[in-house]
Amino acid sequence: MTKLLEVKNLTMEFGGVVALKEVNLHVSAGEIAALIGPNGAGKTTVFNVVTGYYQPTKGDVSLNSQSVLGLKPNKIARLGLARTFQNIRLFGDMTALENVMTGADARNKVGLIGSIFGTSTSRQDEKLSHSRAAELLTFMGISHRSGQLARNLPYGDQRRLEIARALALEPKVLLLDEPAAGFNPQEKVELGELIKKIRDAGFAVLLIEHDMSLVMKISDRVSVLDFGQKIAEGTPSEIQSNQKVIDAYLGVVDNAS
Amino acid sequence: MSSYKTVLSKINLRDSFGAWWENATKRQRIIFRVALIGLFYALPFLDNPIIGTPETNFQSVLFYPLAVFVVMAVGLNIVVGKSGILDLGYVAFFAIGAYTHAVLGTFYGVNLWINIILGAAFAMVAGVILGLPALRLRGDYLAIITLGFGEIVRIVALNLEFTGGAAGIQGIPAPPNIFNVTFDVLDPKPHYWLMLTFTMLVVWMYMRLGKRRPGRAWEAIREDEDVAEFMGVETTKYKLWAFVLGGAIGGGAGAIYASQVASILPDYFTLNVSILVLACVVFGGMGNIWGVIAGAALLQYLPEKLRFLSETRILIFGLLMVVMMNIRPDGLFPRKKREKVYDKVTGQEISR
Amino acid sequence: MDFSILWSEFFGLTLDGIVVGAIYALVSLGYTLVYGVLRLINFAHSEIFMIGTFTSLGLSIVFGYTGLEEPLGIVLFFFVFLVMALASGIASGMSAVLLEFVAYRRLRRRGANCLSSLISAIGASFFLVELFRLTTESKDWDFPRMLSKDPVFSISTAYFTLDKIIILLGAFGLMFGLDRIINTTRLGRGIRAVSQDEKTAILMGVNVDRVISFTFLLGGVLAGFASTFYMLFYESTKFNVGFLLGISAFTAAVLGGIGNIRGALVGSFVLGLLQQYSSVVLGYNWRDVVTFVILVFVLLFKPTGLFGEAIQRARV
Numbered sequence: 061m062t063k064l065l066e067v068k069n070l071t072m073e074f075g076g077v078v079a080l081k082e083v084n085l086h087v088s089a090g091e092i093a094a095l096i097g098p099n100g101a102g103k104t105t106v107f108n109v110v111t112g113y114y115q116p117t118k119g120d121v122s123l124n125s126q127s128v129l130g131l132k133p134n135k136i137a138r139l140g141l142a143r144t145f146q147n148i149r150l151f152g153d154m155t156a157l158e159n160v161m162t163g164a165d166a167r168n169k170v171g172l173i174g175s176i177f178g179t180s181t182s183r184q185d186e187k188l189s190h191s192r193a194a195e196l197l198t199f200m201g202i203s204h205r206s207g208q209l210a211r212n213l214p215y216g217d218q219r220r221l222e223i224a225r226a227l228a229l230e231p232k233v234l235l236l237d238e239p240a241a242g243f244n245p246q247e248k249v250e251l252g253e254l255i256k257k258i259r260d261a262g263f264a265v266l267l268i269e270h271d272m273s274l275v276m277k278i279s280d281r282v283s284v285l286d287f288g289q290k291i292a293e294g295t296p297s298e299i300q301s302n303q304k305v306i307d308a309y310l311g312v313v314d315n316a317s
Numbered sequence: 318m319s320s321y322k323t324v325l326s327k328i329n330l331r332d333s334f335g336a337w338w339e340n341a342t343k344r345q346r347i348i349f350r351v352a353l354i355g356l357f358y359a360l361p362f363l364d365n366p367i368i369g370t371p372e373t374n375f376q377s378v379l380f381y382p383l384a385v386f387v388v389m390a391v392g393l394n395i396v397v398g399k400s401g402i403l404d405l406g407y408v409a410f411f412a413i414g415a416y417t418h419a420v421l422g423t424f425y426g427v428n429l430w431i432n433i434i435l436g437a438a439f440a441m442v443a444g445v446i447l448g449l450p451a452l453r454l455r456g457d458y459l460a461i462i463t464l465g466f467g468e469i470v471r472i473v474a475l476n477l478e479f480t481g482g483a484a485g486i487q488g489i490p491a492p493p494n495i496f497n498v499t500f501d502v503l504d505p506k507p508h509y510w511l512m513l514t515f516t517m518l519v520v521w522m523y524m525r526l527g528k529r530r531p532g533r534a535w536e537a538i539r540e541d542e543d544v545a546e547f548m549g550v551e552t553t554k555y556k557l558w559a560f561v562l563g564g565a566i567g568g569g570a571g572a573i574y575a576s577q578v579a580s581i582l583p584d585y586f587t588l589n590v591s592i593l594v595l596a597c598v599v600f601g602g603m604g605n606i607w608g609v610i611a612g613a614a615l616l617q618y619l620p621e622k623l624r625f626l627s628e629t630r631i632l633i634f635g636l637l638m639v640v641m642m643n644i645r646p647d648g649l650f651p652r653k654k655r656e657k658v659y660d661k662v663t664g665q666e667i668s669r
Numbered sequence: 670m671d672f673s674i675l676w677s678e679f680f681g682l683t684l685d686g687i688v689v690g691a692i693y694a695l696v697s698l699g700y701t702l703v704y705g706v707l708r709l710i711n712f713a714h715s716e717i718f719m720i721g722t723f724t725s726l727g728l729s730i731v732f733g734y735t736g737l738e739e740p741l742g743i744v745l746f747f748f749v750f751l752v753m754a755l756a757s758g759i760a761s762g763m764s765a766v767l768l769e770f771v772a773y774r775r776l777r778r779r780g781a782n783c784l785s786s787l788i789s790a791i792g793a794s795f796f797l798v799e800l801f802r803l804t805t806e807s808k809d810w811d812f813p814r815m816l817s818k819d820p821v822f823s824i825s826t827a828y829f830t831l832d833k834i835i836i837l838l839g840a841f842g843l844m845f846g847l848d849r850i851i852n853t854t855r856l857g858r859g860i861r862a863v864s865q866d867e868k869t870a871i872l873m874g875v876n877v878d879r880v881i882s883f884t885f886l887l888g889g890v891l892a893g894f895a896s897t898f899y900m901l902f903y904e905s906t907k908f909n910v911g912f913l914l915g916i917s918a919f920t921a922a923v924l925g926g927i928g929n930i931r932g933a934l935v936g937s938f939v940l941g942l943l944q945q946y947s948s949v950v951l952g953y954n955w956r957d958v959v960t961f962v963i964l965v966f967v968l969l970f971k972p973t974g975l976f977g978e979a980i981q982r983a984r985v
Binding site: 161 | 558
């Protein structure tokens with residue numbers, strides 16, 4: 061299976077603090093991979109490094125076998141890596157449709173000059189962004205919100221919108237940062253189905269999540285971080301019975317939450 | 318108390334106009350546009366006791382401050398309103414455009430039409446020189462640097478022989494007659510029409526950008542620049558474009574201004590002007606071009622109409638900025654339907 | 670560029686630099702404290718200072734000292750000076766609290782972004798400047814010389830006049846007092862907590878509104894005292910006195926690392942000295958340009974300042 065996203069020997073230091081130490085991860089086509097670990101283990105840092113927000117101290121990140129080190133985040137996004145955020149970060153004063161169109165725009169060629177002169181390519185691009193965005197809103201089940209301001213959407217729809225926006229980039233790998241936070245059990249089940257639907261539509265998914273039952277149910281493979289290091293990797297059942305993981309983490313989690 | 322609020326909330330001009338516009342046929346829309354544009358061109362002839370300004374010539378008021386500030390507000394709107402880049406030195410671009418025509422026109426005989434383009438071009442260059450390093454900074458630091466830039470341009474104009482020093486430049490030429498219309502200091506009408514045409518060109522250009530990819534990119538940058546990056550928006554490029562386009566508009570307007578007033582002083586390009594333009598953008602509705610135009614027109618017209626406002630203009634504008642940000646941060650004519658806002662601490666709805 | 674005066678007047682310039690630096694320090698603390706808790710540059714802080722100068726001036730008029738021909742006796746002077754300083758401190762402090770309440774509180778409550786707060790700050794600043802311009806007729810207002818400016822002693826070219834000594838002692842005393850407040854009182858701890866992590870501070874039961882009001886009060890009171898020192902030293906004020914002084918104090922805060930108290934102090938003295946030295950080397954007209962250049966350079970090349978942390982971007 062092709063490794064779409066590969067993280068090799070990643071070390072990230074902030075001043076004296078070692079946030080990540082020699083972490084190796086990968087996400088292959090057609091799979092849902094999960095990244096779990098106690099709070100502060102460095103999971104979101106992995107996302108931040110991989111998407112180009114931080115430059116790692118050591119190690120390499122490659123997308124489709126091409127290194128993306130040193131590239132700006134917007135370039136990496138357009139190469140095929142899209143993400144959502146732990147605390148939802150939508151463009152509040154823009155409508156849901158506009159939010160998703162911003163992502164879809166990244167797929168288009170025409171920039172500023174073309175838009176001023178209203179070339180036919182720019183008009184086509186505009187239609188394309190519009191229809192792609194509308195499709196994605198429908199796919200995520202929130203097309204009825206399309207004209208509403210993002211900041212006024214209910215919580216669940218905001219999370220969905222964030223995912224739709226990320227999908228608009230047509231990423232090779234979709235990074236989801238705690239997508240289930242704040243959901244009740246029913247909603248989490250629906251989210252799980254949605255993520256599987258996304259995977260089935262051809263996207264690879266890397267998921268950070270605290271809800272163990274969700275992770276175990278939908279992931280193909282789980283990696284565990286603790287204090288910035290990967291301590292285990294395997295199928296959900298392997299991880300659940302891994303003593304190191306239990307010691308670090310699973311032992312204290314109340315599965316009813 | 319509550320009854321007047323309910324009455325006011327029913328009179329929502331924006332929505333009722335919006336509703337009419339949605340349902341209007343293409344023909345109706347064209348007629349509306351033509352009528353509106355016709356009205357603007359006809360304004361100089363509509364001087365009467367009701368609309369007219371008591372102490373200054375209405376026609377000259379139409380040019381300055383009205384048309385000048387409206388077009389500058391449109392330019393600054395791209396930078397501040399749409400993209401969220403706080404520029405406190407916008408007057409610098411205006412000054413650059415004005416001095417371009419003043420110097421090249423008076424001393425080298427270059428005509429206004431070329432100088433409008435050159436003025437805009439020089440302003441754009443200045444925008445790039447300032448923008449490249451400064452746009453990397455956080456909002457508040459950026460604001461201060463732009464403020465400094467505005468002051469620096471004025472101080473340079475004040476001290477250079479080349480720009481006439483403290484005495485400025487006099488005898489700035491107006492363009493030669495076209496269509497039998499004479500451009501001179503005495504009759505502000507042709508210059509007003511020229512500025513109006515310039516403004517419409519600018520608005521036309523803006524319409525093409527605002528609703529499309531650049532507009533979305535700018536708004537995304539304003540809403541959350543880091544996230545815009547993650548969503549594939551080339552933030553550096555778009556920020557620079559916003560800054561530079563805003564500058565070009567200011568520069569072009571400056572050249573036309575210099576032509577009309579025929580003599581300029583560095584004193585005409587102070588920090589106060591930047592703040593006045595900013596107040597127009599804030600008052601009218603950040604990001605909403607029609608709101609900004611209406612707001613700018615209103616803010617510049619009222620002090621002319623009501624003399625007592627004139628002396629205390631900046632006082633009121635300062636107060637206005639505080640009030641607007643606190644009570645109606647979306648501006649007088651908000652871009653979208655005014656939706657509910659909730660108090661972060663108590664969770665209760667803050668009524669507007 | 671003339672360095673000869675620099676060497677010959679070195680001690681004098683250094684003394685003056687430290688005195689001016691002390692005044693800057695008191696004002697820059699206001700910028701840095703507010704930035705620490707709100708992440709906002711309080712543009713109107715310069716006007717808070719200006720209000721203080723006019724308060725002292727007003728008192729001098731009320732006491733009947735305009736057109737004073739002879740300095741007051743030492744004891745009387747101290748009494749008068751103390752009253753003025755306290756009055757200015759209170760006036761500026763309360764103005765600052767009022768400013769926060771009117772211009773910033775609501776924006777903070779609804780989580781408004783940086784841009785709105787900045788615009789509100791600028792609006793407030795301009796409002797205050799214009800208000801004073803209109804009421805003081807845009808002219809320079811002189812402060813009577815209540816204290817003799819004969820040097821008490823001197824070290825080389827540094828002439829220690831009584832006003833300079835008072836300013837230095839007073840400023841250091843206030844800074845010491847501030848240090849005690851920040852480190853020992855509950856509200857002081859609140860300031861430190863909110864500066865570091867507002868959300869946790871709320872969870873720990875810190876009343877953020879009160880802490881923020883207190884921060885503004887502190888900054889305002891310090892600026893108020895500074896304004897009286899300023900009047901003592903420069904003996905004149907005008908409606909726009911805040912602008913240049915504010916730029917200097919703000920530059921000092923940025924130079925030291927905005928948000929960092931120690932940095933604000935160091936930055937202020939460094940800037941005070943640089944201004945004095947450069948004014949003889951480059952000429953007096955260039956003094957403010959130098960301040961500005963320092964500000965721009967620091968912002969462009971080392972925005973964290975000498976001691977600050979990189980608060981450039983929000984954490985993702």
